[in-house]
Amino acid sequence: MITLNINGKEEKLDAPEDMPILWALRDIVHLTGTKFGCGMAQCGACTVHLDGQPIRSCVTPIAAAVGKKITTIEDIQNDKVGQAVQAAWQEVDVVQCGYCQSGQIMAATALLTTNKNPTDADIDAAMSGNICRCGTYPRIRAAIHEAASKLA
Amino acid sequence: MTAPLNISRRTFIKATALVVGGLVIAFNIPNAKRFLLPGAAPEKSGADAAKLPAPNAFLRIGTDNTITAMLAHSEMGQSIWTTLPMLIAEELDADWSKIKVEHAKAAPEYIHTAYGIQITGGSSTTWSEFDRYRQAGALTRALLVAAAAAELGVPADSLRTENGFVISGDKKISYGELAEAAAKLETPKAVTLKQPQDWKIIGKATKRLDGPEKINGTAVFGQDIHFDGLRTAMVAHAPVFGGKVKSFDASAAKKVKGVENVVQVPTGVAVIANNYWSAKQGRDALKVEWDLGANAGLDSAKMLEEYRGMAAKEGLPAAKAGDTGAALSKAAKMVEAEYVLPYLAHSPMEPLNCAVKIGADGCEIWTGTQMQGTDQQAAAKILGLKPEQVQIHTMFLGGGFGRRANPAADFVSEAVQVAKAAGVPVKTVWSREDDVKGGYYRPMFLHKAKVGLDADGMPVAWEHVEVGQSIMLGTPFEAFQIKDGVDATSVEGVADSAYLKSVPNHHVSLHTVKASIPVLWWRSVGHSHSGFAMESLIDELAHAAGKDPLEYRRALLKGHPRHLAALNLAAEKADWGKPLAKGVFRGIAVHESFGSFVAHVAEVSVNKGAVKVHRVVCAIDCGLSVNPDSLKAQMESSISFGLGAALQSEITFKDGMVQQSNFHDYKVMRMADMPKVEVHIVPSTEKMGGVGEPAVPPVAPAVTNAIFAATGKRIRTLPIGNQLA
Numbered sequence: 001m002i003t004l005n006i007n008g009k010e011e012k013l014d015a016p017e018d019m020p021i022l023w024a025l026r027d028i029v030h031l032t033g034t035k036f037g038c039g040m041a042q043c044g045a046c047t048v049h050l051d052g053q054p055i056r057s058c059v060t061p062i063a064a065a066v067g068k069k070i071t072t073i074e075d076i077q078n079d080k081v082g083q084a085v086q087a088a089w090q091e092v093d094v095v096q097c098g099y100c101q102s103g104q105i106m107a108a109t110a111l112l113t114t115n116k117n118p119t120d121a122d123i124d125a126a127m128s129g130n131i132c133r134c135g136t137y138p139r140i141r142a143a144i145h146e147a148a149s150k151l152a
Numbered sequence: 153m154t155a156p157l158n159i160s161r162r163t164f165i166k167a168t169a170l171v172v173g174g175l176v177i178a179f180n181i182p183n184a185k186r187f188l189l190p191g192a193a194p195e196k197s198g199a200d201a202a203k204l205p206a207p208n209a210f211l212r213i214g215t216d217n218t219i220t221a222m223l224a225h226s227e228m229g230q231s232i233w234t235t236l237p238m239l240i241a242e243e244l245d246a247d248w249s250k251i252k253v254e255h256a257k258a259a260p261e262y263i264h265t266a267y268g269i270q271i272t273g274g275s276s277t278t279w280s281e282f283d284r285y286r287q288a289g290a291l292t293r294a295l296l297v298a299a300a301a302a303e304l305g306v307p308a309d310s311l312r313t314e315n316g317f318v319i320s321g322d323k324k325i326s327y328g329e330l331a332e333a334a335a336k337l338e339t340p341k342a343v344t345l346k347q348p349q350d351w352k353i354i355g356k357a358t359k360r361l362d363g364p365e366k367i368n369g370t371a372v373f374g375q376d377i378h379f380d381g382l383r384t385a386m387v388a389h390a391p392v393f394g395g396k397v398k399s400f401d402a403s404a405a406k407k408v409k410g411v412e413n414v415v416q417v418p419t420g421v422a423v424i425a426n427n428y429w430s431a432k433q434g435r436d437a438l439k440v441e442w443d444l445g446a447n448a449g450l451d452s453a454k455m456l457e458e459y460r461g462m463a464a465k466e467g468l469p470a471a472k473a474g475d476t477g478a479a480l481s482k483a484a485k486m487v488e489a490e491y492v493l494p495y496l497a498h499s500p501m502e503p504l505n506c507a508v509k510i511g512a513d514g515c516e517i518w519t520g521t522q523m524q525g526t527d528q529q530a531a532a533k534i535l536g537l538k539p540e541q542v543q544i545h546t547m548f549l550g551g552g553f554g555r556r557a558n559p560a561a562d563f564v565s566e567a568v569q570v571a572k573a574a575g576v577p578v579k580t581v582w583s584r585e586d587d588v589k590g591g592y593y594r595p596m597f598l599h600k601a602k603v604g605l606d607a608d609g610m611p612v613a614w615e616h617v618e619v620g621q622s623i624m625l626g627t628p629f630e631a632f633q634i635k636d637g638v639d640a641t642s643v644e645g646v647a648d649s650a651y652l653k654s655v656p657n658h659h660v661s662l663h664t665v666k667a668s669i670p671v672l673w674w675r676s677v678g679h680s681h682s683g684f685a686m687e688s689l690i691d692e693l694a695h696a697a698g699k700d701p702l703e704y705r706r707a708l709l710k711g712h713p714r715h716l717a718a719l720n721l722a723a724e725k726a727d728w729g730k731p732l733a734k735g736v737f738r739g740i741a742v743h744e745s746f747g748s749f750v751a752h753v754a755e756v757s758v759n760k761g762a763v764k765v766h767r768v769v770c771a772i773d774c775g776l777s778v779n780p781d782s783l784k785a786q787m788e789s790s791i792s793f794g795l796g797a798a799l800q801s802e803i804t805f806k807d808g809m810v811q812q813s814n815f816h817d818y819k820v821m822r823m824a825d826m827p828k829v830e831v832h833i834v835p836s837t838e839k840m841g842g843v844g845e846p847a848v849p850p851v852a853p854a855v856t857n858a859i860f861a862a863t864g865k866r867i868r869t870l871p872i873g874n875q876l877a
Contacts, residue, residue: 016409019429027384027427032376033369035550036428037501038584042815045501073369089367093359093781096789097229098366099373099501099550124824131815133501133551134229135792137826139785 004065006031007075013062021057021065022046025072033073033102037131044130047103047110048072054110056129073102081151082109088147096134104130108144117148210256210288211240213296217316217328219244220252224262224281225272226522227255228500228549228556229789230844231782232277233362236285238778242353243289243346246327247316253361255546258524258539269525273557273673275746275842278778282840290343292334299334300325348776357781362548374520374547377507377579383412385570385578386431386586387422388438392808393591393668394445397421404437414438415573419562422570428581447668448808452596455667455805456492459619463490463600467617467661468637471647474657479613483604487696489689490601492869493681494802496594496674497818502550503587506567507579514541515571518579519564520549522557526628530561531568553793554673558592559627562670588818589810593803594674595621599646599685604657609697610707614658616646620681621671622664638662641673645682645745645849650712651690669805675793676848679745683849684798684856684870687741691857692866701740701857702728714773715742717834718751721771725832726753735759736766739858741850747841748774749834752791752850754827756858761877765795765827765855773834774841780833786843787831794851796821800871 002013004021006029013028025031025048034057037045041056048057049071050064076082085108095101104127111118111126118126123141132140212220221240227233237251256262262270265280293313300318301308303325310320317324348354365371390396400421402414410430415422421440425431480486506519508531515535521527524544532539549556567580582590597620604613622639624630633640638647639662646652647660674680694704702723709715719742728738735757742751755767770787777783800819804811812818856867859876867875 016429023427023429026376027429030378031369032372032378035373035501036375036503036581038815039432040584040814040816043501043584077368086367090359090363093363093785095360095363095366096231096785097227097501097549097551098362098371099548101366102369105367127823129822131501131820131822133499133553133793133820135789135796135821135826136785137792137821137823138788138829140823141826 002062002066004062004070005068006070007072008069015062017063018061021048021060021062021070024062025057031072031074035099035102037100037103043100044107045100045103047106047130049106049110052110052113054107073106076105076109079109081113084147084151085109085112085143088143088150092139092143092146094136094139094143096136100130100132104132104140108140108147112144112147112151116151118144210285211292213292213327213331215328215331217247217250217326218252219246219250219327220254222254222256224256224264224270225277226520226546226549226552227362228272228520228522228552230277230786231360231779234358234360235278235779235782236281237361238353238358239282239285240289242351243286244293245313245315246289248353250316251361258528258542258544263525270523271525271557272522272552273554275748275844275846279747279840279842286345287343290345291340294340294343295334295337296327296330298337299330303330303333354778355776355780358779360782371548373502373550374505374507374518375502375550375581377518377547379577382507382577382579383424383426383574384428384431385422385424385574385580386435386583387417387420387566387570387580388435388440389420389586389590390442390444392442392444392447392450393670394447396443396445398441398443400441401439404439405434408434408437413574415570417566417569417573419566419569422574422580424570424574424576424578431581432583444808450669450805450808452495452805455596456598459596459598459665460490462619462663463598463617466659467619467663469659469661470638470643471652471658471660476613476615476657476659479657480602480604480615483613484607485605485609485696487603487605487692488601489692489868491599491685491688493597493684494804494870495596495669496797496801497588497803498553498555498674499587499818499820500549500551500553500555503584504555504563504582505579506564507577508567508571509577510535510571514543515568516543516545517564517568518545518547519567520547520552520556521564522549522552522554523559523561526559527561527564530565534565534568535572553675554677555592558672559629562592584815585813588803588812588814591670592672593669594680595623595671597681599681601685601689603689603693605693605697609693609699611655611693612657614652614655616658616660617663618643618646618661619663620665621667621669623671623673623677625664637664639664641678643682644678645743646686649686650715650744651686651708654708654710675790676745676845679743679845679849683741683743683745684852687743687850687853688856688866688868691739691853691860695860705740705742714749714838715744717836718742718749718771718773721832721834722751722753722769725771725830726755726769728753737858737861739854739856739861741853741857743846743850745846745849747839748772748843748846750847750850752847752854754851754854754858756855756862758859758862758876761874763799763855763859763872763876765825767828767830768851768854769830769832770847771832771834772843772847773836773838774843774846775836775838776840777833783833783843784831787847788829790845790847791829791851792821792826794848795827795855796825798852798855798870798872799825800873802871
């Protein structure tokens with residue numbers, strides 16, 4: 001048994017230590033907001049926060065999360081920055097198919113937590129690991145600027 | 153206007169009382185419109201067809217005032233989850249805040265009004281449903297008004313409706329209160345639709361109804377389906393298309409914790425586990441010996457050489473006028489060019505998946521599909537059931553781009569086979585590698601053209617040969633789409649090009665290659681290659697003629713006002729002809745597809761061989777825009793999709809195998825490469841066209857034409873890759 005702290009709750013999991021956090025979240029705890037896209041940290045759909053840092057949960061084993069706090073899309077509205085990011089996403093009407101957006105929002109929240117006023121180049125650097133096949137990139141960029149202005 | 157309901161798209165409408173109360177509006181498509189697949193049940197008689205599966209409805213009003221719109225089409229990002237309810241709400245005078253949306257089940261009443269099968273594709277949802285969903289709203293409103301008139305004892309024409317209420321003087325009755333009484337009334341024979349000047353919702357930028365749930369992680373995609381007893385399965389597929397299992401050893405796979413079973417299915421060997429990670433590890437441990445079959449030598453580079461050989465000769469004619477050979481020999485100047493476009497994977501963000509539960513007298517399927525019609529029939533055939541015994545729950549699609557509309561129903565059939573073989577409810581999940589290597593690609597195409605110009609530089613003779621695989625061959629659409637050996641989707645955008653209408657001598661022909669690589673429509677279908685070939689070629693002709701590319705297009709497109717409207721608007725908004733920042737150059741392209749006309753101006757710089765697209769200015773004439781903001785989003789989306797492919801994407805084969813596997817080697821658009829996008833809509837009352845696909849074809853040529861302006865190098869093969877290095 002492994003104990004993980006997920007969104008502030010202690011969860012006991014009967015799972016192998018090498019199971020990626022993604023599958024523990026999705027298939028054991030049934031928190032399905034975090035998405036599977038590539039399985040090799042290439043697309044960012046699985047992005048969650050581990051002690052506030054954005055990580056690709058598809059390649060991070062649960063053993064690496066013991067004693068740390070996992071935050072997922074389901075709980076990000078309880079974070080001041082996360083809430084502003086979600087509000088900006090709604091204001092700009094970013095989403096299309098929506099599948100990558102949990103990961104985009106988690107990545108954007110992490111960016112704005114450490115960089116209050118990111119430039120376009122900062123956004124390129126922080127967000128280029130998150131693929132959106134619908135091409136919502138211009139709106140993601142606009143929403144990040146919008147959230148930054150609301151948080152200022 | 154008063155729309156006689158049985159004339160417009162030959163749609164019958166009837167109101168049906170729903171068992172749970174409230175009011176349901178359903179439409180029945182006459183049998184003549186139905187589209188039968190091989191092996192399907194024979195066409196029913198009119199009497200039988202009246203017994204449609206319940207709840208056969210497009211719209212439901214609950215006694216709690218909620219209005220639920222039932223979507224005959226699938227939401228995959230294109231925003232029909234909002235656009236179709238807008239049509240209902242407009243005519244119903246509904247309270248927009250009370251609108252809920254559901255995907256309809258797979259059933260005959262949801263058959264596409266033009267395509268005759270339940271499908272989302274061809275950029276057709278909004279125009280094909282524009283009448284049907286407005287009529288649903290108008291009919292429902294008429295019934296609610298009649299119910300209110302009866303209750304109040306006043307004439308119906310003394311009543312008005314607003315924001316979810318029927319109003320009589322200072323009395324207001326909510327739609328929810330009237331729903332049950334309205335359901336018992338006789339259906340009107342005709343309804344009056346609003347005049348465009350009275351529209352309050354249609355034409356107004358409207359926020360997506362599925363926005364909130366896609367922002368907080370609660371939206372349910374096929375991948376997210378879970379219920380007690382559901383297992384996850386992964387199928388080991390042959391490394392070569394057409395390969396078969398010779399033998400397999402499951403002993404190591406079965407030792408993986410969580411793996412429950414290993415079964416052979418027609419497409420390979422399935423590992424069934426109680427979670428994805430175990431299924432994946434089990435599949436990795438599985439030993440399969442394959443009979444690779446006839447395709448073990450498949451090599452796309454060699455295929456391209458064969459295509460070149462074929463293109464040297466005329467193919468089957470697709471369009472012809474005058475005497476092209478004679479006119480070419482007399483031309484003042486000749487331009488010859490060959491364009492090559494690779495196989496492409498759709499790679500939607502959500503890897504393919506499908507959950508199946510087989511019961512005693514039926515089967516339930518949960519998946520994100522664009523083509524419930526064929527999926528239902530394929531599942532029924534596998535299980536020996538009638539189609540109506542197969543219930544399809546359409547979930548949100550994590551992208552489609554054509555991949556989830558497969559006449560072969562590949563990922564649904566496979567899931568049904570696994571569930572049948574394993575005897576338990578199963579969700580098959582494809583890995584990204586399974587998706588990239590799994591086939592159903594945009595086919596590789598070669599275009600070879602020889603164009604003769606007159607002394608003024610205008611084209612007088614145009615010979616055009618295409619070589620590539622047919623998408624429609626061997627599908628149920630073959631009879632409609634292939635005429636005299638020519639697949640219309642192979643030559644669309646060339647054979648019917650507006651440019652050729654001004655060229656007195658032209659000849660377009662096609663060689664259809666019978667390769668074993670599964671191919672499919674990829675966002676914009678044949679236009680995805682013809683747009684590049686035609687708009688590159690026009691640019692080459694302009695250059696050969698010594699003319700400005702915009703002016704040259706204008707001259708050739710005289711008499712094509714919708715092309716010109718898009719072209720001129722894009723050029724004007726992009727300040728065509730005015731100076732740009734140092735090192736930045738413009739390219740332009742315009743293309744008609746799916747009933748719409750799109751022009752792009754791309755601003756590009758090339759620095760040490762690296763291409764940077766700074767801005768794309770887009771203009772579209774699609775007729776009426778129901779939701780201008782979702783239209784704008786589709787233009788942004790198409791530019792990203794088309795540009796990503798043009799810059800970097802290709803699927804290649806060697807020794808029978810796909811050489812790419814995941815997003816590190818099948819490269820797609822990312823944030824850092826995304827240009828600024830500006831979208832301008834041509835104010836238009838012309839016939840409605842689509843918006844999901846038509847902005848894809850002109851992106852690549854706008855960019856490569858700008859690269860030519862910047863460097864003098866003409867990119868004739870996609871992707872651009874490192875050709876400028």
